[in-house]
Amino acid sequence: MVTWPPPWWLPNDKNTLVPARSAAADLQEFALTVGYSERMIPVYAGSHVRDAETAQLKDANDTTLMRLAADALAHQAVLMLKSDGGRLYGARVLGLIGPGNNGGDGLFALAALAKRGVRATAVLLAPQAHAQGLAALVRSGGRTTTAKHLDELLVDTDLVVDALYGTGLRPGAELPKIPSQVRVLAADIPSGVDANTGAAAPSVIRADRTVCFGALKTGLVVGSGHLVSGSIHITDAGLTDHLPKPDAWVVQGDDLELLLDRDQSWAAAGAHKYQRGVLGLLAGSAKYPGAAVLSARAAVASGLGLLRTVVPEAVATALTTQVPESVPLNTEELTALLARNRRNGRAGATRISAWAIGPGLVDNAETRQYLDQILEANNPCVLDAGALAMLEPGEHHQLRILTPHAGELHSLLAKAGVRVSATDIATDPIRWARWAAVAYDCVILLKGSATICTAPDGYALIVHAATPDLATAGSGDVLTGILGTLLAAATFPSMTGADEVTQSHRLTELAAAGALIHAHAGALAAAEGTLSAVDLLQELPRAARQLGL
Numbered sequence: 313m314v315t316w317p318p319p320w321w322l323p324n325d326k327n328t329l330v331p332a333r334s335a336a337a338d339l340q341e342f343a344l345t346v347g348y349s350e351r352m353i354p355v356y357a358g359s360h361v362r363d364a365e366t367a368q369l370k371d372a373n374d375t376t377l378m379r380l381a382a383d384a385l386a387h388q389a390v391l392m393l394k395s396d397g398g399r400l401y402g403a404r405v406l407g408l409i410g411p412g413n414n415g416g417d418g419l420f421a422l423a424a425l426a427k428r429g430v431r432a433t434a435v436l437l438a439p440q441a442h443a444q445g446l447a448a449l450v451r452s453g454g455r456t457t458t459a460k461h462l463d464e465l466l467v468d469t470d471l472v473v474d475a476l477y478g479t480g481l482r483p484g485a486e487l488p489k490i491p492s493q494v495r496v497l498a499a500d501i502p503s504g505v506d507a508n509t510g511a512a513a514p515s516v517i518r519a520d521r522t523v524c525f526g527a528l529k530t531g532l533v534v535g536s537g538h539l540v541s542g543s544i545h546i547t548d549a550g551l552t553d554h555l556p557k558p559d560a561w562v563v564q565g566d567d568l569e570l571l572l573d574r575d576q577s578w579a580a581a582g583a584h585k586y587q588r589g590v591l592g593l594l595a596g597s598a599k600y601p602g603a604a605v606l607s608a609r610a611a612v613a614s615g616l617g618l619l620r621t622v623v624p625e626a627v628a629t630a631l632t633t634q635v636p637e638s639v640p641l642n643t644e645e646l647t648a649l650l651a652r653n654r655r656n657g658r659a660g661a662t663r664i665s666a667w668a669i670g671p672g673l674v675d676n677a678e679t680r681q682y683l684d685q686i687l688e689a690n691n692p693c694v695l696d697a698g699a700l701a702m703l704e705p706g707e708h709h710q711l712r713i714l715t716p717h718a719g720e721l722h723s724l725l726a727k728a729g730v731r732v733s734a735t736d737i738a739t740d741p742i743r744w745a746r747w748a749a750v751a752y753d754c755v756i757l758l759k760g761s762a763t764i765c766t767a768p769d770g771y772a773l774i775v776h777a778a779t780p781d782l783a784t785a786g787s788g789d790v791l792t793g794i795l796g797t798l799l800a801a802a803t804f805p806s807m808t809g810a811d812e813v814t815q816s817h818r819l820t821e822l823a824a825a826g827a828l829i830h831a832h833a834g835a836l837a838a839a840e841g842t843l844s845a846v847d848l849l850q851e852l853p854r855a856a857r858q859l860g861l
């Protein structure tokens with residue numbers, strides 16, 4: 313059950329809610345109480361992986377795990393060197409070696425490469441280096457040098473192995489500048505990335521490939537971390553018994569079926585349109601007429617049964633012309649429909665099964681009246697853009713997905729009395745998405761290159777965009793339409809008596825499913841050239857088919 317207000321919030325003098333000092337620890341606890349699935353890729357805070365590694369190693373001098381990590385690193389270095397017809401023998405590899413175990417990984421990996429004829433040089437960038445690793449390198453014929461020679465060595469290097477800092481990084485590290493044309497393989501996590509949050513130092517060493525040891529770290533999948541890690545290869549180090557419950561899960565195309573958990577009955581030949589879901593759309597304004605059209609088209613293209621629309625005069629004609637499948641709802645019909653919803657729930661031919669609210673909406677008395685009426689009818693809904701600005705924090709026991717980008721998340725949190733800057737959100741996006749999920753008692757889908765979907769109890773799913781081209785005007789309106797259709801078609805555990813946590817997990821999974829379809833359509837559209845929101849729409853049926861819907 314979601315408790316409101318959450319125990320770690322304290323009222324301030326303006327009677328709004330602000331986080332108590334212990335909030336971070338409490339949230340961490342929350343994040344760890346969620347279940348486990350084999351299918352999605354579990355993600356752990358870097359510090360938890362480090363603790364697990366330490367627990368796994370009974371003897372502090374045992375280098376078993378480090379050698380395992382180094383083997384994986386050396387293997388990927390070989391693959392990178394050999395790609396594009398490159399030679400291994402005589403290739404020049406520079407290791408950037410830091411003071412801790414990450415440096416140790418790099419030294420053992422260089423030693424393994426030196427044994428295979430690579431000209432391996434360790435650039436010792438800290439006053440001390442891992443002693444056994446250093447001895448192994450020297451025994452294998454590798455060389456060492458200091459930072460003084462780095463720039464001249466970089467001119468003639470085939471590959472840099474970044475083993476400067478891993479999960480032990482503290483803020484303020486000095487990092488060398490590596491020219492962008494030099495290929496970089498990172499040990500565990502690119503140096504400069506915070507393994508718990510994904511925050512990256514401006515001077516972060518950007519990698520083409522990262523070999524991640526033991527388990528996928530949160531810092532590699534959100535924030536700037538996943539933008540600077542290149543392709544990620546995870547090495548199993550047998551840590552499972554020592555790891556806590558995951559911090560989050562990364563979901564990919566294969567997970568869609570699991571996320572949707574569809575009741576297939578409607579798909580039978582006899583199913584009619586109402587069983588596929590009836591979506592209500594409250595969207596658009598004279599100022600933003602196109603947003604309503606984009607959401608409507610996306611909803612229809614995602615396999616909706618029926619679309620009912622509530623839009624202002626200025627949008628109505630364009631909507632019926634461009635989305636002839638949509639059926640407008642006038643005020644009287646809306647009132648009657650919502651009354652039926654309130655009395656008899658969401659199923660049935662004359663009900664609305666879910667709402668998509670907000671794209672292009674502006675805040676005025678009429679819109680507020682519609683919004684209040686719709687929310688009162690208690691249907692599952694997705695709230696985006698203009699609707700977010702009209703919401704207040706608090707408990708409501710409804711199934712809601714809110715879809716802010718970072719700027720909108722900032723405003724939502726500010727309304728709840730949580731004063732965080734856009735930079736704070738960028739440096740720890742999962743945390744602040746979780747806060748908003750608690751404050752608004754809903755699922756938050758935080759948009760960005762990594763989309764974070766999280767429930768009030770901390771359950772978090774991450775979806776990566778395959779292309780930055782998705783960041784284009786109207787792309788979010790398309791997402792709202794997709795989510796609306798998924799909500800309209802979904803059955804919820806409430807109907808079988810499940811508790812609110814189970815319901816909110818189901819909603820989180822639907823949100824992630826919507827983000828996956830959106831991301832896949834984006835990848836298909838980008839493959840054809842530059843991407844507009846309309847291109848994205850047109851790829852939706854193909855994306856859904858390829859993902860097995």
Ligand SMILES: NC(=O)C1=CN([C@@H]2O[C@H](COP(=O)(O)OP(=O)(O)OC[C@H]3O[C@@H](n4cnc5c(N)ncnc54)[C@H](O)[C@@H]3O)[C@@H](O)[C@H]2O)[C@@H](O)CC1
Pocket residue numbers: 362365366369377378379381410411412413414415416417476477478479480481482483484485486499500501525
């Ligand atoms: N713990 C283990 O048993 C294993 C660790 N492994 C590797 O070890 C890494 C973690 O090792 P460590 O805990 O030694 O941490 P790191 O090697 O990431 O860094 C810690 C060292 O860097 C220094 N340091 C951190 N921030 C600094 C700053 N801002 N300025 C100057 N110095 C700074 C610290 O004083 C310490 O000496 C993992 O990322 C992974 O690469 C793997 O070898 C597998 C086994």
Ligand SMILES: Nc1ncnc2c1ncn2[C@@H]1O[C@H](COP(=O)(O)OP(=O)(O)O)[C@@H](O)[C@H]1O
Pocket residue numbers: 697717758759760761762763777779780781782783784785786787788789790791830
């Ligand atoms: N850098 C990025 N790389 C990939 N996808 C992104 C990036 N930034 C944003 N997105 C995605 O693009 C969409 C933009 O949505 P939004 O900001 O609401 O746009 P609009 O309001 O114009 O419709 C979201 O799905 C978001 O996750």
